[in-house]
Amino acid sequence: MPASxxxxxxxxxxxxxxxxxxxxxxxxxFATQGYDHLTIEGIAAEAGxxxxxxxxxxxxxxxxxxxxxxxxKLLPDHPVVPDTGDIRADLIAWMQSLIDLVAQPGNDGLVRxxxxxxxxxxxxxxxxxxxxxxxxxxxxxIEAAVAAGQLPADLPVMEFVRxxxxxxxxxxxxxxxxxxxxAERLVRALLH
Amino acid sequence: MPASxxxxxxxxxxxxxxxxxxxxxxxxxFATQGYDHLTIEGIAAEAGxxxxxxxxxxxxxxxxxxxxxxxxKLLPDHPVVPDTGDIRADLIAWMQSLIDLVAQPGNDGLVRxxxxxxxxxxxxxxxxxxxxxxxxxxxxxIEAAVAAGQLPADLPVMEFVRxxxxxxxxxxxxxxxxxxxxAERLVRALLH
DNA sequence: TTAACTGGACGCACCGTTGCGAATTACCGG
DNA sequence: CCGGTAATTCGCAACGGTGCGTCCAGTTAA
Numbered sequence: 001m002p003a004s005x006x007x008x009x010x011x012x013x014x015x016x017x018x019x020x021x022x023x024x025x026x027x028x029x030f031a032t033q034g035y036d037h038l039t040i041e042g043i044a045a046e047a048g049x050x051x052x053x054x055x056x057x058x059x060x061x062x063x064x065x066x067x068x069x070x071x072x073k074l075l076p077d078h079p080v081v082p083d084t085g086d087i088r089a090d091l092i093a094w095m096q097s098l099i100d101l102v103a104q105p106g107n108d109g110l111v112r113x114x115x116x117x118x119x120x121x122x123x124x125x126x127x128x129x130x131x132x133x134x135x136x137x138x139x140x141x142i143e144a145a146v147a148a149g150q151l152p153a154d155l156p157v158m159e160f161v162r163x164x165x166x167x168x169x170x171x172x173x174x175x176x177x178x179x180x181x182x183a184e185r186l187v188r189a190l191l192h
Numbered sequence: 193m194p195a196s197x198x199x200x201x202x203x204x205x206x207x208x209x210x211x212x213x214x215x216x217x218x219x220x221x222f223a224t225q226g227y228d229h230l231t232i233e234g235i236a237a238e239a240g241x242x243x244x245x246x247x248x249x250x251x252x253x254x255x256x257x258x259x260x261x262x263x264x265k266l267l268p269d270h271p272v273v274p275d276t277g278d279i280r281a282d283l284i285a286w287m288q289s290l291i292d293l294v295a296q297p298g299n300d301g302l303v304r305x306x307x308x309x310x311x312x313x314x315x316x317x318x319x320x321x322x323x324x325x326x327x328x329x330x331x332x333x334i335e336a337a338v339a340a341g342q343l344p345a346d347l348p349v350m351e352f353v354r355x356x357x358x359x360x361x362x363x364x365x366x367x368x369x370x371x372x373x374x375a376e377r378l379v380r381a382l383l384h
Numbered sequence: 385t386t387a388a389c390t391g392g393a394c395g396c397a398c399c400g401t402t403g404c405g406a407a408t409t410a411c412c413g414g
Numbered sequence: 415c416c417g418g419t420a421a422t423t424c425g426c427a428a429c430g431g432t433g434c435g436t437c438c439a440g441t442t443a444a
């Protein structure tokens with residue numbers, strides 16, 4: 001009798017090795033080529049796996065990317081918001097580290113790729129938030145500032161975070177020359 | 193002798209008719225299918241034009257889209273920021289009309305398509321700003337508010353606009369249930 | 385004469401699907 | 415306990431379809 005309540009399955013079991021290989025290959029190709037040049041056939045080749053194995057378990061390119069995102073195969077470590085008690089300085093420092101991150105060579109198209117992926121699939125958009133933890137880490141810091149009386153109690157935290165991140169995203173998409181004080185200006189636009 | 197200083201060209205001249213047809217077809221297909229399902233072959237067929245004619249004058253899909261954007265073939269009329277003297281109310285009204293615009297049936301994927309296009313081509317991102325006039329119309333209103341003393345004199349206007357629009361974009365990408373007071377909350381996140 | 389146009393064809397890449405043989409794993413009757 | 419059978423996985427290979435970007439031939443217009 002099966003230990004679990006699930007119906008007993010018959011036949012070969014899913015290859016964990018193949019699953020890992022696919023997600024790893026997706027991460028590597030995503031990093032080097034970006035989202036839009038990512039292909040199922042390319043992933044299959046890189047992973048040393050048959051195309052059918054991918055189609056059996058994932059419904060689309062965006063589904064694979066979403067899973068790779070969850071398993072942290074896609075992104076380098078992302079900065080967390082510091083908490084020195086000075087909300088403005090903390091946000092500026094965090095924003096600056098974000099900007100430095102995407103300014104590193106090899107990360108040119110990172111934001112672009114992530115946004116493109118989010119455009120294609122509703123899942124990715126929401127999972128991006130969860131996986132990156134951006135919303136979580138920033139909003140807890142904001143709420144702490146609200147509790148400390150540094151920000152008004154009725155501040156719509158969710159929308160504040162969205163405006164902050166959205167400003168960063170638009171800035172990245174414009175690919176303009178990065179003004180050195182852009183982090184400070186962006187935060188000051190929100191905290192005046 | 194040619195009137196202009198340019199070297200006299202021989203042979204047929206570029207067909208303005210074909211150019212207009214291409215940009216018009218691009219606008220129609222963009223509206224109905226969105227950016228990512230837009231194809232050169234589809235545009236050629238819709239415009240009643242040979243594929244070669246498109247490739248002769250534009251280098252890529254994004255180039256065609258960028259040109260269509262410039263000629264105002266892509267977007268419905270976009271709202272302008274009112275000026276009642278109350279900056280907060282004006283911004284909320286404007287943001288609400290933006291939200292209503294993309295909430296209309298048929299405009300579901302509009303923001304998504306525009307952002308996807310902006311991801312693919314640097315031109316489109318910057319031209320989007322110019323063509324929509326978003327940056328211009330909002331920032332003049334903001335500057336008026338600054339002049340009226342309703343906003344601090346050292347407010348980074350550019351970044352303020354980016355945060356506002358960016359918040360709207362991220363909200364659109366998430367495709368979540370649109371909270372009825374989202375416009376008011378977004379503006380309040382910036383103006384507290 | 386020269387350049388732009390149409391129409392059609394090409395090879396290439398990738399899509400998403402299907403069929404096949406081989407391997408793996410549970411069940412079931414002897 | 416053992417061997418057969420059914421179910422399910424895998425890899426390999428092919429299919430038709432679509433769009434890409436290019437090229438060529440023939441026609442039309444300055």
